[in-house]
Amino acid sequence: ELKNTSGLLYPPEAPELQIRKMADLCFLVQHYELAYSCYHTAKKDFLNDQAMLYAAGALEMAAVSAFLQPGAPRPYPAHYMETAIQTYRDICKNMVLAERCVLLSAEILKSQSKYSEAAALLIRLTSEDSDLRSALLLEQAAHCFINMKSPMVRKFAFHMILAGHRFSKAGQKKHALRCYCQAMQVYKGKGWSLAEDHINFTIGRQSFTLRQLDNAVSAFRHILINDSKQPPAQQGAFLREYLYVYKNVTQLSPDGPLPQLPLPYINSAATRVFFGHDRRPAEGEKQAATHVSLDQEYDSESSQQWKELEEQVVSAINKGIIPSNFQPTQFCLNRYSDNSRFPLAVIEEPITVEVSFRNPLKVPLLLTDLSLLWKFQPKDLSAKHDGETKELGMCDDDMIGTEAIAEFLINSEETKVARLKLFPHQTGELHILGVVYNLGTVQGAVTLDGIHSSVGLQTGKFVSNGLSVRGRQDLEIQGPRLNNTKEEKTSIKYGPDRRLDPIITEEMPLLEVFFINFPTGLLCGEIRKAYVEFVNVSKCPLTALRVVSKHPGFFTFGGNTAVLTPLSPSASENCSAYKTVVTDPTSVRTALLSSASSVDFGVGTGGQPEVIHVPLPDAVLLPGASVQLPMWLRGPDEEGVHEINFLFYYESIKRHSKMCHRVLRHTAVICTSRSLHVRATVCRSNALEDEEGTGDNMLVFVDVENINTSETGVKEFHIVQVSSNSKHWKLQKSVNVSEDKDTKLASRERAKLCFKAVRCKNSEGSTFSFYPLENYTFADIVFGNEQIISSASPCADFFFQSLSSEFKRTHVQSHPHASQRAVKQPLDEAVRLIQRCSEVDLNIVVLWKAYVVEDNKQLILEGQHHVTLNTVGKEAFSFPQKQELPEMVLLKFFRPENTPVPARPTPEQLSNLIKTSLHYPESFNHSFHQKSLCLVPVTLLLSNCSQAVVDVMIDLRHKTTSPEALDIHGSFTWLGQTQYKLQLKSQEVCSLQLKACFVHTGVYNLGTPRVFAKLVDQVTLFETSQQNSMPALIIINNI
Structure with missing residues (x-):
């Protein structure tokens, strides 16, 4: 029996209980309307009697009856339920009945989609009394929030977290885990x-x-x-x-298999792979080749230059053809390099993998026993089997030696790279899978006041907290996105990246290069002698050693005619870089002749001048052997800082299918400062005959200026020798007025030199040949006491290299559109003969010494400058002049003509067919008192400079007949025939006897005859005025 709150009991026959029983019977037979009325009546009676427990029950049942009435004549009285719940909880202190009432009301509200009210009702009943009940109610409230018309997701997650917490407190671990997992889906x-x-x-x-x-x-x-x-x-x-x-x-x-560890982060794309040994440091005065290392930043432009150099030398080795299986050597592979092919590694040479780690935490991480994870397939196995695939480098060091890092500390939020090495001992296919290590923490690694307590980083010893796990991380590298075909552009496809899949090849030679006494600063054109040491550090001999550079004029190893130079740097400290011969200081400045072939210096063989053969003894460098060779350097002609790349190419004596050759890189940085500026011109001499009467000579004017600044410590320059080398012309003697034996130039001083040049003799020596000889003729005009043999190394080497580079430069400038020019007709033979008259093809080499004061010591530097004279009357310079940008012009559209325009010589070329010279007395005495007219005999000599027959017309008349013009010519006239027409054969010399008539004393210019010439049988070419000689002055005296 239930008692009311006042402790009173209703007897069984009490009318209040009878009404309540009738209401229950109506509820059982689903007569909900009558049940609601009876419950409502009983509720009033119970409240009047203050029987709160009975009243709460009547309220609860009345609310349920109202909800279950068909057709819903009245709304659900939710306040009845709230009152009942409050009565059970606060007055009756019966939480079980309150829970039942709450759950029942919540289900009714949820059926009416009143989820917000239901959630509020459930949350209100939670308390600290029972964790399990509160957890259940909170979970139900959370589901109310998620089932609303506009789901309140965050409220759902929050209340699920609260429910999980109360489940955890109640000891319900599974229910707590379920609630947290559901909430995790939201957050x-x-x-x-x-x-x-x-x-x-x-x-x-x-x-x-x-x-x-x-x-x-x-x-x-x-x-x-x-x-x-x-x-x-x-x-x-x-x-x-x-x-x-x-x-x-x-x-x-x-x-079981090693698990994947989450820490530290690995940036797989930043992984770099380096093949080969680390670069050896400098030993004393020896400077090792820079080569490639992981410390160098990747430069795409530099990488392309090295690739072009390698293609150049491979093409030269294979007679101009690059093999189809050619693979450019890549020492360091990264995200920017071409990784589409399998890289090649050499057996017994290390493979270094640089892995980038990042610690995202604010506490340091300690990695121990860090090493690479790999699998290897030996080459002699035809099929792959699981049993023969080796994983984990520590399993089998006979195949691949694995280097492990004992301790590797990564500080908080630090990015750090680790360089891990593998040493292959067999040939085959290697696949680098990832890294394996023990992950742990450092004991007491907490930052205090910004200072890390684990400052013992440099000691390499860290105290672990004893907790570490062994695991792995894979290196998964995604290749570059493909963007070539239409399908690739419209979809997302990635190419392969095989930098971690090298092929281990057979043993190859390994070259190391050391530079001895290699300078870092030079004067422009300065010649310096250094030494290069080649060391074979492998177990197999190397051969076919070549060196290629974009600047072949910077260095030379000497030609086939190189003199025996001191073989050690110490024995050559006070020696000249040139081969010299003592001369008689009292001798006249005439040329000392010698000859040399360009083949002796590696030029003219049809190969590429940039590829230079290194003269190894017996052309082979044995294992463990080393050789020192002299190397002459010449400072570039332009001042500034120059980066000069050397690529050393070599092969093994055994031919391998995979790796045919190897290369070694070196970058030299040279700072050059200004020295001399040389300009030269050549013109025809007035004298038609030389001393031997062969009849063809020229004058060469050389202008040398000291443009050096005093900052470099150069005291003065001495011009010690001027040499010429050509197949056509040679310097014969110096015609300077000054008798000074040594030409000294202080800062900003200029010297003007003049030389006489004659044609080279052919092999018989009797007549000169208009066509070039086989060998170059070298002519040395010495200003000091020692002759530098310009036809020997290194003078001739740098001359031939400058000759090839000059030819290359002028060829590119003069033929910019070779493809368009290929369809044109060849030059007419007559036009070629005319052009040849203006060509000289004479090369001038100015050799000098510079006296430098450095650290209170005087040093003597040597050098040479080259000037190439191609055309008569055109000035040439020792280094290329800066091209001025052309002015903006209007764009013109025209239709190209199909018929090729015939090539025509320029007026300047046409004016060099005939050379003229006047022979007359410099002073003539005449008595004008006895005879008013003074007649002077004059001889006009004409020389045909071409290889064709030329029609010549001489006009003695003055250009104008005005009185003013007569005053200019000093009132003299030519007597006799005023026009002559001649025909001169090839190289023919003709003389005309003329008479000049004077009426007054004075100084007169006889150079008024005009000479016109054209080739015979050339109708399209007009007669062109020839270049006049120098002013011909005569003095007429009266006696």
Whole structure:
């Protein structure tokens, strides 16, 4: 029997209970309307009697009866339920009845889609008395929020977290884990890192308690890989929890595969692979070749230059053809290099893999026993079998030696690279899979006042907290996106990246290069002698050593005619870089002749001048052997800082199918400062005959200026020799007025030199040949006491190299459109003969010495400048002049003509067919008192400079007949025939006897005859006025 709150009991026959029983019978037979009326009546009676427990029950049943009435004549009285709940809870202190009432009312409200009211009702009943009841109610309230018309997702997640917390307090681990996992679905990926960390940590804890170790590991993993905003202490706690859980997981299956570790982050795309040994440091005065190292930054432009150099030397070796299987050598592979092919590595040479690690946490990470993970397929195995695939480098060091890093510390939020090495001992296919290591933390690694307590980084010894796990991380590199075909452009496809899949090839030679006494600063044109040491550090001999450079004029190893120079740097300290011969200082400045072939210096063989053969003894460098060779350097003609790339090419004596050759790179940085500026011109001499009467000579004017600044310590320059080299012309003697034996030039001083040049003799020596000889003729005019043999190394080497580069430069400038020019007709033979008259093809070499004061010591520097004279009357310079930009012109559109325009010589070329010279007395005495007219005999000599027959017309008349013009010519006239027409054969010399008539004393210019010439049988070419000689002055005296 139930008692009311006042302790009174209703007897069984009490009318209030009878009404309540009738209401219950009506409810049972589903007469809900009558039941509602009876419950409502009983409720009033119970309230009048203050029987609150009976009243609350009547209210509860009345509300249910109203809800169950068909057709819903009246709304659901939710306030009845609220009053009943409040009565059960507050007055009757009966929580069980209150819970029943709440759950019943909540279901009624949810059936009416009143989820908000239902959630509020459920939340109100939660309390600290019972964790299990509160957890159940909170979970139901959360489901109310998610089932609303506009779902309140965050409220659902929040109340699920609260429900999970109360389940956890009640000891219901599974229910707590379920609630947290459902809430995690909402918070995941929203950037609420702190909330995610809390949920994952709780999930990990609960999963570990329930022995769901995989779920625990996954939860802790998410805590560590997210960009956490937790303080360092909290992150350290998370990490220790993770390591503890992970260790338990690994202990369950110790023989299973290594698990994937989440820390530290690995930037796989930044992985670099280097093939070969590390560069040896400099030893004393020896400077090792720079080659390639992982410390150098990648430069796409520089990489392309090295590739072009390698293609150049391979093409030269293979007679101008690049093999189809040619693969450019790549020492260092990264994200920018071409990784579409399998790289080649050499057996017994290390493979270094640089892996970039990043620690996202605010606590340091300690990696121990860090090494590479690989699998290897030996070359002699035809088919792949699982049993013959070796994984984990520490399993079999007989195939691949693996280097491990004992300790590798990564500080908080630090990015650090580790360089791991493999040493292949067999040929085959190597696949680098990833890295394997022990992950742990440093004991007491907490930052205090901004100073890290683990400052013992340099000692290499770190105290671990004893908690570490063994795991791996794979290196997965995505190749470049393909963008060539239409299909690739419209879809997302990536190409292969094979930088981690090298092929181990057979043994190859390995070259090391050292430079001795190699300068860092030079004067422009300065010649310096250095030495290069080649060392074969492998176990097989090397051959076919070549060196290629974009600047072949910077260095030379000497030609086939090179003199025996001191073989050691110490023996050559005070020696000249040139081959010299002592001369008689009292001798006249005439040329000392010699000859040399361009083939002796590697030019003219049809190969590429940039590819230079290195003269090894017997053309082979044996294993472990070294050789020192002299190397002459010449400072570039332009001042500034120059980066000069050397590519050394060599091969093995054995021919391999995979790797045919190897290369070694070196970049030299040279700073050049200004020295001399040489300009030269050539013109025809007035004298038609030389001393031997062969009848063809020229004058060469050389202008040398000292443009050096005093900052470099150069005291003065001495011009010690001027040499010429050509197949056509040679210097014969110096015609300078000054008798000074040595030409000294201080700063900004200029010297003007004049030389006489004659044609080279042919092999018989009797007549000169208009066509070039086989060998170059070298003529040396010495200004000092020592003759420098210009036809020997290194003078001739640099001359021939400058000759080839000058030819290359002028060829490109003069023939910019070779493809368009290929369809034109060849030059007419007559036009070619006319052009040949203006060509000289004479090369001038100015050799000098510079006296430099450095550290109170006087040094003597040597050097040479080259000037190439191609055309009569055209000035040439020792270094190319800057081209002025053409002015903007209007764009013109025209239709190209199909008929090729015939080539025509320029007027300047046409004016060099005939050379004229007047022979007359410089002074003539005449008595004008006895005879008023003074007649002077004059001889006009005409020489045909071409190889064709030429029609010549001489006009003695003055250009104008005005009185003013007569005054200009000094009132003299030519007597006799005023016009002559002649025909001169090739190289023919003709003389005309003329008479000049004077009426007064004075100085007169006889150079008034005009000479016109054209080739015979050339109708299209007009007669062209020839270049006049120098002014011909005569003095007429009266006696």
